Amino acid sequence: MIMSLPIGDRMIEIRFHGRGGQGSVMASKILAKAFFMEEKYVSAFPYYGVERRGAPVTAFTRMDDKPIRARYQIYEPDYVIVLDASLIGAVDVLKGLKKDGYILINTIKSPEEMKKVLNHKNIATVDATTIAIKHHLGSQTAPIVNTAILGAFARMSGLVKIETIMDAIRQAAPAKQEENALAAKEAYENVKLGGD
Amino acid sequence: MKMILTGNESAAWGARLSRPKVVAAYPITPQTSIIETIASFIANGEMDARYIRVESEHSAMAACIAAQNTGVRTFTATSAHGLALMHEMLIWASGARLPIVMSVVNRAMAPPWSVWTDQLDTMAQRDTGWIQIYTENNQEVIDSIIMSYKIGEKHNILLPSMVIEDAFILSHTSEGVDIPEQEKVDEFLGEYDPAFKLDPDEPAGFGSLIMPEGPYMEFRYKMALAMEDARKETGEVVKEFNEIFGRNYSPFVEEYRTEDADAVMVVLGTIGSTAKDVVDNMRGEGYKVGVARVRYFRPFPVEEIRNIARKTNMLGVADRSYSFGPGANLYAETKSSLYGFTDIPVKNYVMGLGGRDITPKILEKVFKDMLLISKKGVVDKEVEWVGLQGDERWS
Structure with missing residues (x-):
């Protein structure tokens, strides 16, 4: 099942939640680059708070078929990507997420298990941490999961080809x-993938 | 060549393509990635320039002044407190008639500390004799740097330029940018041809003492004439750039759906970008509104503002800084330009200070307030602060 939202007539907005050092800002840029390689208009930007390793970080990506003029933060995302499940509870990761929107979480748990914690219909999960460690990305204790999670996003959203994501990463x-x-x-x- | 670049990477590319021979700079958030990118270009041999590390922004501008005086192009970049520290040298650079180009990333002035966008830093330098251009996207950042060298270096102008971008909203936002071809930029700019330079074979002094009966006043008068000429030359240079590089810039003010508008919002920088989306949505609902995005604050587009006032019934001026005068700077200049030419109402909306987000919802409320005033024909108050904490009207 591909959990994609209808596109074409409106902008798609994506919000990333991670911790400083995990590469959330880089993930927002690589995703923008992948969309760009598929001839979309894009913008990617971080919300700059305190720039400390381990502190919560938010980043955003916008994608559209026409030039993007929006110059403000994303308040009602179509997709939320959580690079670190320990943020759930500390940060309201569902804030503003559209009712039919999708949340992708880096966790060993299943979407069904996550539904007990998060009151949302469409949840996808992936164990990006184990995948990152397996591919020697970052260290055992601080793996860099940002590229793995983008692969999961490609499958979950159907918005971008996995080959394009891989090229953008390279x-x-x-x-x-x-x-x-x-x-x-x-x-x-x-x-x-979980959801209706 | 199209690439994904941040506003700051775009500024670095604009500098690289213009081939300055000296870059002197001091780091400050949110500008730092401009000079970091330039440092990489130079270290990688992609840019043939001397990078001078200095101990302050005051010294950065002093180094640019000295280098430019030897007859080469120079570039630097700064923000907020760095720009304030440069103040003395900014006046020297323009008075010495050196067409230095500098990127400025708009950032709020402390206290309290804030690294986010606010245009007080550049507004506080409006009287330094620099040309000031405010941009709304990363393409305009890269293109404006190139055009600024061309305009400033003309021998009837010889004035330095600030190419200004909003902190984070452009500086750290990645988007698609068309990078002009180096050969075309080389042809467009030509070799730097200084009007005068330090030359051991032809000794001369610059910036000497002048008695009150000496030509100090004439020097300033000539600068005023040069700023007037910049008005004319900018029109020509923008036209030429549009043709060569396939762009569509209006020289001084970008008007968006101002024809037949009941009210027009006058803005600087990225507010204009979001406002265009809001205008489209509101037009769809039957509200006749438009946007006038002022690109050049110096020289100020007096005629263009007067022309817009002729087409509409009300002007709402959005300022992303405050000046403790009769309203904020863009408002004061707009109103001053209109005095005696029109009696349509003009209102100042102060918003987005310290990086407070300016959303479509806020702008729509401002447009509706403007439409109400356009019907009544008179402002309720001259200066309105939009989006203060606890003020439900604008949230």
């Missing part, structure tokens, strides 16, 4: 380009 990742691309592919193949 071009944008500062190191271990192929490992990062393969992590995205593995997450693409292993994301668990």
Whole structure:
């Protein structure tokens, strides 16, 4: 099942939640790059708060078929991507998420299990942490999960081809380009989709 | 070549393509990634320039002044407190008639500390004799830097330029940018041809002492004439740039759906970008509103503002800073330009200070307030602060 929203006549807005050091801002940029490679108009930007390792970080990506003029934060996203499940509870990750929108979470838990914690219909999960460690991305204790989760997003949303995500990663990742691309592919193949 | 770039990477590319020989800069958030990107270009051999690390912004501008005096192009970048620290040298640069180009990322002035967008920093430098251009997207950042060298270097102008972008909203936002071809930029700009320079074979002094009966006043008068000429030359340069690079810039004011508008919002920078979306939505619902995005604050587009006033019944001026005068700066200049030319109501809306988000919802409420005033023909109050905490009217 592909959990995509109807597109074409309106802008798609995506919000990332992560912790400083996990690569949320880079993920928002790589996703924008992938959309851009598929001839879409894009913008990606961070919400800059305190820039500390481990502190909650929010980043945004917009995508549209026409030039994007919106110059404000995203308040009602179509998609939310959570790079670190420990943020759930500390941060209101569902805030403003459209009723029919989708949330993707990096966790070992299933979408059904997550539904007990999050009151939302469409939930997808992926164990991006294990995938990142397997591909030696970051360290065992602080794996960098941002590329893996983008692969899962490609499958969940159907908005962008996994091949494009992998190419965007190869071009944008500062190191271990192929490992990062393969992590995205593995997450693409292993994301668990829940919802109607 | 199309690439995904932040506003700051776009500024660095604009500098790179213009081939300055000296870049002197000091880091400050949110500008730092401009000079970091330039430092990488130079370190990688992609840009043939001397990068001078200095101990302050005052020194950065002093170094640019000295370098430009030897007959080369220079570039620097700063924000907020860095720009304030440069103040003395800014006046020197323009008075010495050196067409330096500088990126400024608008950031709020402390206290309290804020790194987010607010245009007080550049507004506080409006009288320094620099040309000031405010941008609304990353394409305009890169293109305006290139055009600024061309305009400033003309021998009837010889004035420095600030190319201004809103903090984070542009500086750290990635979007698609068309990077002009180097050969075309080279052809467009040509070799730098200084009107005068330090030359051991032809010794000369610059910036000497002048007695009150000496030509100090004439120097300032010539700067005023140069700023007037910049008005004419900018029109020509923008037209040429549009043709060569396939762009569509209006030289001084970008008007959006102002024909037949009952009320027009006058803005600077990225507010204009969001406002265009709001105008489209409101037009769809039958509200006749428009936007006039002022690009050049110096020289100020007096004629263009008067022409817009002729087409509409009300002007709402949005300022992202405040000046403790009769309203904020864009408002004061707009109203001053209109005095004696029209009696339509003009109201000042102060918003978005310290990076407070300006949403379509807020802008729609402002447009509706403007329409109400346009019907009544008179303002309820001259200056309205929009979006203060606890003020339910605008939330």
